[in-house]
Amino acid sequence: MPAEIPTEAFEFLLSRAGLDLTDEQKAELKGVYAGITAMAERVRKPRGYMAEPAHVYDFTEEDLA
Amino acid sequence: MSGAIPTIAEAARLIAAKQLSPVELTRTCLDRVHKLDGELHAFVHLTEERALAEARAAEAAITAHGPKGPLHGIPIGLKDIVDTKGIPTTCQSKFLQDNIPVTDAACAEKLAAAGTVLIGKTTTHEFADGGPSFDLPKPPARNPWNTEHFTAGSSSGTGAGVAAGLILGGIGTDTGGSIRGPAALCGIAGIKPTYGLVSRAGVAPAAFSLDHIGPMAWTAEDCALMLQALAGHDPRDPASASRPIPNYTAQLGSGIKGLKIGVIHHFHETDHKVSDGTQRGITAAIATFRDLGAEIREVQVSPLQDWLACGSLISITERAAAYEEWVRTRLGDFSDRLRSRLMLGAFVTGVDYLQAVRRRRELRAELQTAMKGLDAVLTATQPAEAAKIDAVPKWDLFGPPNFTMPFNVAGYPAISVCSGFGEGGLPVAIQLAGQPFREPTLLRIAHAFEKATPFRDRRPALLAA
Numbered sequence: 085m086p087a088e089i090p091t092e093a094f095e096f097l098l099s100r101a102g103l104d105l106t107d108e109q110k111a112e113l114k115g116v117y118a119g120i121t122a123m124a125e126r127v128r129k130p131r132g133y134m135a136e137p138a139h140v141y142d143f144t145e146e147d148l149a
Numbered sequence: 150m151s152g153a154i155p156t157i158a159e160a161a162r163l164i165a166a167k168q169l170s171p172v173e174l175t176r177t178c179l180d181r182v183h184k185l186d187g188e189l190h191a192f193v194h195l196t197e198e199r200a201l202a203e204a205r206a207a208e209a210a211i212t213a214h215g216p217k218g219p220l221h222g223i224p225i226g227l228k229d230i231v232d233t234k235g236i237p238t239t240c241q242s243k244f245l246q247d248n249i250p251v252t253d254a255a256c257a258e259k260l261a262a263a264g265t266v267l268i269g270k271t272t273t274h275e276f277a278d279g280g281p282s283f284d285l286p287k288p289p290a291r292n293p294w295n296t297e298h299f300t301a302g303s304s305s306g307t308g309a310g311v312a313a314g315l316i317l318g319g320i321g322t323d324t325g326g327s328i329r330g331p332a333a334l335c336g337i338a339g340i341k342p343t344y345g346l347v348s349r350a351g352v353a354p355a356a357f358s359l360d361h362i363g364p365m366a367w368t369a370e371d372c373a374l375m376l377q378a379l380a381g382h383d384p385r386d387p388a389s390a391s392r393p394i395p396n397y398t399a400q401l402g403s404g405i406k407g408l409k410i411g412v413i414h415h416f417h418e419t420d421h422k423v424s425d426g427t428q429r430g431i432t433a434a435i436a437t438f439r440d441l442g443a444e445i446r447e448v449q450v451s452p453l454q455d456w457l458a459c460g461s462l463i464s465i466t467e468r469a470a471a472y473e474e475w476v477r478t479r480l481g482d483f484s485d486r487l488r489s490r491l492m493l494g495a496f497v498t499g500v501d502y503l504q505a506v507r508r509r510r511e512l513r514a515e516l517q518t519a520m521k522g523l524d525a526v527l528t529a530t531q532p533a534e535a536a537k538i539d540a541v542p543k544w545d546l547f548g549p550p551n552f553t554m555p556f557n558v559a560g561y562p563a564i565s566v567c568s569g570f571g572e573g574g575l576p577v578a579i580q581l582a583g584q585p586f587r588e589p590t591l592l593r594i595a596h597a598f599e600k601a602t603p604f605r606d607r608r609p610a611l612l613a614a
Contacts, residue, residue, distance in 0.1 A: 101469075101495035102477035113492050119547035120465075120496040123458035127501070127508040137506035138513060139358075 087118035153177060154314035154608065157371040161219035164211060171211070171222025175204035175266050178224040182268065182315045185611065188296050191310035193229050193287045194237050195269040200224065203266040210264075219374045221264030226310050226319035228303075229270040230277050231362075232351040233257050236267075240353050241285050242275045243482045244475060254351025255383050256320055256362050263378040268316050272306030277322055277355040278468060279486030280305070281538055291538065292334060293609035294575045298535040301330035303355075307365045308335035312609055318366035318375050324355040325460055326530075326553025328363050329565035329580060333530035336567045336576030336604070338595065339365040340372045341553075343585045344560030345390030347376075348383030356467035358388070359460060359557045368605060369566060369595035373397040376588060392586055400593040406442030408524040408594060410581075413448050417529040420453035421549040424533035426571025427578075431529060434568050434579045437601050438527075443594075448519050448526050450555070451512060457550035459512060460558045462497055462505035469494025486543055493546075513559045520561075524590050525581045528552050530565040534575035556582045566595045567604040576604075 089097075094114060098105060105113065155163065155174075163169035179197055186192055207222035216222065227233060230240045232250035234257075239245045253261065261267070272290040274280030280302045281289035290305035292298040293313040300308050304321030308331030311319060321328035323341040332339025340363050347362040354360055364375035377398065382391040412435060417423045423431070439445055469476065469491055475483070476491050483491060520526060529552045542548060556563040563582040571577045579598075583591030599605050 097495045101492075102473075103480065103492060103495055105480075105492070109488075109492070112489065113495075116493070116544055116547060117496060119544070120462075120493060123462050124497070124501040124504070126455055126458035127462060127505045129508065129511070131507060131511070135507050136510060137503055138509035139506060 087121055089114065089117050155317070156367050157219065157223050157317045157374050158368070160223060160317060161216070161374070164222050165216050171204040171207040171266060172201070174222065175200050175224050178268055178315055181313065185313055186315065188291060189293055189309050189313055190272055190288045190290045191306040191313065191315055192226065192269040193239060193241060193272050193306065196236055196267050200266050200268050207264055207266060217264050218378070220260065220378055223265050223318065224268045224316050225260060225265045226268050226271040226307055226316040227257055228307055228320050228322055229273050230322060230353040231257050231320055233270065236270065238270065239286065240276050241273050241287060243286060244479070246286060250351070252351065255348035255385060256352065256379055259378050260320070271310055271319055274303035274305065275484045275487045276353055276472065277303040277324065277327060279484060279490050281541055282484040282486050285484050289538065292535050292575065293611055294336060294535070295573070296611070297537055298575060299334065299538040299541050301334040301531065301535065303327040304331045304365060308332055308337060308339070311335065311337045311365055311367060314608065314612060318364055318371055321363060321365045322352060322355070323361045323363060323557065324359045324464060325557050326551050328361070328365055329530050329553045329563060332365055332565040333578035334535040334576065337365060337367055338369045338372050338564065338566050339363065340376065340564040340588070340592070341556065341562060342376060342380065342588055343390070343562045345388050346586065346588070347379045348386040348389050350383055350385035354467070354471045356464040357471070358467060359464055361557065368599055369564060369592050370398065370401055372564065373401060373592045390586070395589050397589055397592055400589045401596045403593065404441065405438065405594050405597045407444070408590070409444045409446060409522060410438055410594070411446045411448035411520065411523045411526040413450060413526055413528045415449060416453050416552055421532055421552065423529045424571060426569070427529055427531070427533055430568030430577040431527070431579055434527065434598065437598060441597055441601060446523065448523070450515050450519050453550035453552065453555070456512060456555040456558050459505050459508045460554040461546060462501055463509065465490070465493045466497050466502045489543065490546070509558055516555070516559045516561065520584060525583045525594050528580050530578040530580040534571040534573050534577060552580060561585055562588050562591055564591055564595050566598060569604055
């Protein structure tokens with residue numbers, strides 16, 4: 085995942101999120117993009133396709149009655 | 150003035166013995182509020198008339214029938230993201246300046262039922278994130294140990310209020326450290342219970358799967374007394390755990406001989422090296438636990454950076470989803486700091502989020518294995534004493550990782566207790582995390598530490614002025 089984001093891709097993500105930002109806000113946000121990509125890389129591990137997420141679905145006794 | 154501040158446990162004993170009047174105690178707290186809160190900004194909304202009415206009612210009931218429990222007549226504060234029936238709940242946000250809930254949050258309801266006296270709504274970062282912010286309707290809270298310094302957040306008002314004796318206890322919420330951080334920097338105790346133990350119903354979300362509600366007070370014993378009233382299943386919270394509730398004070402005072410405490414040295418020595426003062430507090434705490442008969446072991450898990458990445462991606466996404474409607478339509482009405490955090494949601498894809506949630510399962514399993522046979526693990530709560538309030542970086546999310554997020558990611562209970570004072574004279578703290586739903590053991594260890602050390606005898610100097 086690239087640490088820098090092309091302007092076109094950046095604008096697409098903002099538009100997709102419904103964000104209407106000033107130039108100053110865009111510059112600030114672009115400046116921390118690398119931080120997010122580093123986090124996104126860090127959570128990726130060679131875990132295979134069977135690895136489940138941590139969501140827990142619990143059924144109470146009332147549900148099962 | 151400082152000598153006049155009892156703990157909840159002390160006040161409860163005096164009230165039960167009719168040696169302390171809830172009205173007198175409430176008036177003393179309100180006097181301190183009037184004297185100090187112009188500087189501390191611990192409250193965004195005072196409920197003075199209601200507090201005095203509740204105190205008078207408590208006094209009458211106690212005179213007639215005795216106290217219904219140790220919280221009867223005890224002055225508290227509620228973080229301003231906790232819904233309170235008929236009382237403004239603004240979440241420190243421009244969006245909710247006129248918001249007056251029609252029902253109490255579960256935690257507010259339970260504390261009221263236990264007979265507490267509500268002094269007011271305490272200061273928070275906007276919707277419990279970002280901060281300190283100076284572009285909100287009310288200013289951020291200041292640290293009572295030095296008002297030029299930060300309290301940490303987001304439960305900043307509760308932390309400042311307890312430390313300064315404006316309240317004896319209060320509610321905090323914790324998504325990545327928002328109970329434990331202010332507890333550490335304000336020199337008090339604060340416990341983030343196991344995920345699901347305390348209902349989130351009626352509390353504004355920061356990140357649904359990481360949010361915890363818990364007590365903050367001067368001592369671990371006081372946290373135990375509050376947790377007793379707060380814990381329990383609530384069908385209004387889909388994550389609420391249905392489990393038997395133990396007696397949280399029963400083990401206090403029974404010592405910790407033979408208990409096993411792991412130290413995650415690499416968290417505070419390598420992953421994010423703490424200040425000398427904080428390290429001294431940790432080293433001395435380990436020696437204290439050893440002297441008290443605990444067995445000390447070394448524990449290793451994934452680096453803090455992994456836990457922070459996982460928790461942050463989840464937190465950014467869940468927060469962006471919760472507040473998306475306002476982000477899309479009224480972005481300019483958020484504070485600068487929260488607005489910036491919310492904008493990050495645009496960068497986290499659905500796949501990123503799910504990879505973080507898959508990583509969460511792995512990290513939680515890792516901690517479970519590492520803590521097998523242990524009663525608790527120990528590390529820092531904060532890297533150092535409180536920074537100056539105008540020197541807190543906006544993008545701390547991408548700086549050195551915090552010490553508290555691992556236990557939000559895992560959902561394990563964790564408590565911060567004061568472990569001394571640093572070079573600047575402000576408090577430093579240790580963090581202890583326990584096994585899920587074994588808060589009685591965690592509180593027992595924290596209580597033993599507080600009883601073996603002198604740090605509960607000192608209050609902020611501004612109280613003596």
